[in-house]
Amino acid sequence: MFDTQAHSTRRSLLQASAGAAIAAGLWPTAVLANDAVEAAFAARKVDDVLAALGVAPKAAPPGLGIDAPDIAENGAVVPIGVKASLPGLEYVALIGEKNPVPLIAVLFAERQSAIDANLRIKMGETSNLRLVAKTRDGAFAVSKEVRITVGGCAG
Amino acid sequence: MAQTIRGRAVTAGDTTEVRLLITHPNENGLRKDGDGKPVPAHHLKQLTIANGDVVLMRARLSGGISKDPVLAFRVQGAKANDRLLVAYEDTKGNKESLTVTVAAS
Secondary structure, three states: OOOOHHHHHHHHHHHHHHHHHHHHHHOHHHHOOOHHHHHHHHOOOHHHHHHHHOOOOEEOOOOEEEEOOOEEOOOOOEEEEEEEEOOOEEEEEEEEOOOOOOEEEEEEOOOOOEEEEEEEEOOOOOEEEEEEEEEOOEEEEEEEEEEEOOOOOOO | OOOOEEEEEEEEOOEEEEEEEEOOOOEOOOOEOOOOOEOOOEOEEEEEEEEOOEEEEEEEEOOOEOOOOEEEEEEOOOOOOOEEEEEEEEOOOOEEEEEEEEEEO
């Protein structure tokens, strides 16, 4: 099939790089190109985060929930559950209102109809956590106050 | 380099729970060390879970995630014996991945 050994070598090189490209396609950086989200991570105030994301969240319908302890003894490790099951879900953003970098995580729905995750986060002081869901029908938010007895800045 | 992701995946019905323990300092860049010098930021930035070509979960994270975090994601689109690729990249460009085989519950 191949005229020369050189062709064969080139073919196998091409195949190898194609394999690498597929692997790279699965790598996070290759699929993430969302400038609004990147800008939101640079914001230092909650209002700026929401402005960067371009959302003005309304009170959430059922299907969006944040599960957090009322009182966390250690602000360096606060267990948080986030759940979102809304039509046309695009992503959820978890915001610690008094954290120096308010935006903690953005979870993308990809092709899934729901997001259901548990995270461990840092909180410097007692504050509200806000979970914002972006859907094709607009943005929604729920919030939950967590009291911190030992701050998470040293974490 | 030592493996920094540990994880397992268990499926029950149409939902698969992927639990991960990622060993990472997750420095947010705001802390100072004992000498008062700022500790540079070094935290997880991107995390994905994929089944073959299908991305099941994708997250963008800040330094607000705990050190050595335990994370759990419940996703659709995987069944027993599927091999899921878990991959992260941090703010220093380090990339790590782990393949976990989905177990039946």
